[in-house]
Amino acid sequence: xxxFGMVIDTVKCVGCMDCVVACKTENNVPxxxxxxxxxxxxRGDYPTLNMEIRTERCNHCDEPxxxxxxxxxxxxxxxxxxxxLVDHDKCSxxxxxxxxxxxxxxxxxxxGYADKCTFCxxxxxxxxxxxxxxxxxxxxxxxxxxxxxxSEVRKLLASRKNYSxxxxxxxxxxxxxxx
Amino acid sequence: MQELTSTRHNLMIDPNIHIWGWEIPVxxxxxxxxxxxxxxxxxxxxxxxxKEPDSSIGLLPLFxxxxxxxxxxxxxxxxxxxxxxxxxxxxxxxxxxxxWGSWILILVYPALIANLLIKPPLFLTKRFPKIMYYSSIxxxxxxxxxxxxxxxxxxxxxxGIYTGILLSAFSARPLWNSAVLPLxxxxxxxSTASALVHMISKNKHERVLFAKADNVFIGAxxxxxxxxxxxxxxxxxxxxxxxxxxxxxxxxxxxxxxxVLLGLVIPLFIQxxxxxxxxxxxxxxPILVLAGGLLLRFVIVNAGQFSHxxxxxxxx
Numbered sequence: 165x166x167x168f169g170m171v172i173d174t175v176k177c178v179g180c181m182d183c184v185v186a187c188k189t190e191n192n193v194p195x196x197x198x199x200x201x202x203x204x205x206x207r208g209d210y211p212t213l214n215m216e217i218r219t220e221r222c223n224h225c226d227e228p229x230x231x232x233x234x235x236x237x238x239x240x241x242x243x244x245x246x247x248x249l250v251d252h253d254k255c256s257x258x259x260x261x262x263x264x265x266x267x268x269x270x271x272x273x274x275x276g277y278a279d280k281c282t283f284c285x286x287x288x289x290x291x292x293x294x295x296x297x298x299x300x301x302x303x304x305x306x307x308x309x310x311x312x313x314x315s316e317v318r319k320l321l322a323s324r325k326n327y328s329x330x331x332x333x334x335x336x337x338x339x340x341x342x343x
Numbered sequence: 344m345q346e347l348t349s350t351r352h353n354l355m356i357d358p359n360i361h362i363w364g365w366e367i368p369v370x371x372x373x374x375x376x377x378x379x380x381x382x383x384x385x386x387x388x389x390x391x392x393x394k395e396p397d398s399s400i401g402l403l404p405l406f407x408x409x410x411x412x413x414x415x416x417x418x419x420x421x422x423x424x425x426x427x428x429x430x431x432x433x434x435x436x437x438x439x440x441x442x443w444g445s446w447i448l449i450l451v452y453p454a455l456i457a458n459l460l461i462k463p464p465l466f467l468t469k470r471f472p473k474i475m476y477y478s479s480i481x482x483x484x485x486x487x488x489x490x491x492x493x494x495x496x497x498x499x500x501x502x503g504i505y506t507g508i509l510l511s512a513f514s515a516r517p518l519w520n521s522a523v524l525p526l527x528x529x530x531x532x533x534s535t536a537s538a539l540v541h542m543i544s545k546n547k548h549e550r551v552l553f554a555k556a557d558n559v560f561i562g563a564x565x566x567x568x569x570x571x572x573x574x575x576x577x578x579x580x581x582x583x584x585x586x587x588x589x590x591x592x593x594x595x596x597x598x599x600x601x602x603v604l605l606g607l608v609i610p611l612f613i614q615x616x617x618x619x620x621x622x623x624x625x626x627x628x629p630i631l632v633l634a635g636g637l638l639l640r641f642v643i644v645n646a647g648q649f650s651h652x653x654x655x656x657x658x659x
Contacts, residue, residue: 181350201351209344220349229515235442236430256430257423259362260441266515266652268360271353276424330652332579333515 167226168245168283169310169338170297171317171326172218176304179204179217183296183305187221190284190295194274199281200296219296219305222269222281223329223337224248230261230270239278245309246338247285252277266333283307310338347653360648366421368640372535373414374506375528375636377407379536381451381499383553384458388492393462397545404459405467406539408452415448440509447501454494457481461488503529510647518585518643518650521574527567528640534560535636538610538629550624554614557632561611568603585650594646602642606635 179202187193187200200221208214228248231239238254239261241247250261255277262270262278273279284294288307292298297305308317320326321340328337355362384403387393393400422428432449436442459467460481463474481487507525514520537557544550575586589598610628617624 184350197353198351201349203350204346204348206346206348207344220351229513232436232438233441233512235434235436235439235445236427237434237436238430254427254430255424256427257425258421258431258441259423260439260513262356262360262362263513263648264515268351268353268356268651271356272362272423276427332581333652 165311166245166309167311167338168224168247168288168307169317169340170283170294171306171308171320171340171342173304173306173320173324173342174216174218175342176302177217177219178302179219180301182299182301183219186295186299187281187284190287191282193279197271197273197279199279218341220267220269220329221296221339222248222265223267223335223339224281224283226336226338227334229264229266229335233260233264235260242285244285244289245283247283247288248280249282249285250278250280252279266330266335267337359651361645363421363644363648365641366417368637368644370414370417370421371506371509371528371640371644372637373410373417375503375532375640376535376539376633377411377414377451377455377532378499378501378503378506378529379532379534380404380407380410380539381455381458381495381502382533383536383540385492385495385499388458388461388488388495392549395546395548397549398462399540399544399546399549400458401462401464402543403540404455405464407455408459411448411451411455440505440512444505444509447498447505451498451502454491454498457491458495461491500529503532506532510643513647515652516585516647516650517579517581517652518575518588518647520582521571523567523571523574524643527564527571530560530564530567531636531639534564535633538632541614541624542626542629551618554618554624554628557629558611558614558618561607561614561632565603565607565611581650581652585646588646588649589642592646593649594642597638598642598646601638602635605631606638607632610635 181202184200193199200219203218203220205216206213224247231241236254236256238251240249242249257272257276270278270280287294293307297307306317306320308315310317324342326340326342328340351357380403384400387400392398419428431445460478463478468474504525507528510519511521511524534557537553537560540553541550541557572586575582588594610631613628616622
């Protein structure tokens, strides 16, 4: 069984937002909404500041609270790669999943259902990369099977120092950032 | 220093989530109030107090049905995909408190209707004389009355507790992540329901009894609020940041002045005087308790949505 995840090299990311534009184009994300976004994280005290740029999205957690809290069964884990998805035809728009997500990765689509990153599962099923990964001009994003010890993502995680966002929230996020 | 700058600007999500407006606090308040009314009317039935003249048992289930329907309507208004509301009743998700709640709400109605039949209000029996026939059958059998009483008490407790579990199960919102929240909402529901009976009952014994009961519930509620605050302050940094939102942050004024002082302490003082026969029973204290109960839900829901694991990096 595959377990899809993403590895993002924060050293290479320049915050060009190409991933954001690719996602909006590929998934027809409505104006004013984002399934992925860029974060600038500045730490330290002037003048010794340290800035990191990273691209963020749904972390497709292993223990997704958005799935367990859903009263309609619309939020679910896809059979392929453990990707967290929303079945639009089952969603009543109660917004419990939005409250449950520590990453605030979800939003209400203007048509009334909860929406978020799908890891471009429609592309992945055809053997393609997610839109954001495929367009990244600095090649800072890697998508692959975290369960496969020979995959590029696993090799990167084994060789480079990395972290995930808010592991203390207890959701086991599956996107890792290389330092 | 840590400063996060995000390009995301999703509606209702950024800069901090505000997905639930007035509808959810109003529903949580009405749900708690009805839960308290069910427990109280169950108690009145169990203790045979419903046989006393002017007992409010005739009104409580009727008010319960009306208020719960109003609460469910506000829940419906909150849904973004309204035509898909039936999806909640096509499945039961054991891990979802909201799923439990939607089914509990369905079970509550038959219990309230059975309760209503025991002492139906006059205007109903005049219009539908057949009700008296069912009513006499139920009243003739003590076993049925006791069953209805226990059903109302247990479903009332379930409803009251669920409104708190609904929020406390969201670990992403540190302010809600407290095990005493369900108890706080249950006791607040009992307190507001006692205040309502204190206000509307025509039976003097009942008025005094529920003024006394409300004083006990208010005392318990103040103690649980203290436990809630201590629990948060002795927890993780995210919980400490979250509780400061209501201790001295943007929600502090509403919390201390309207919820604690005007909603709990002052009515406790007024009701204590009326119980001691120093002043007469008026609607002032019950109205303050009811308004305080509503504002408690507003503060908890709004401050809870504001609270975040990353809050310290947002507000520093």
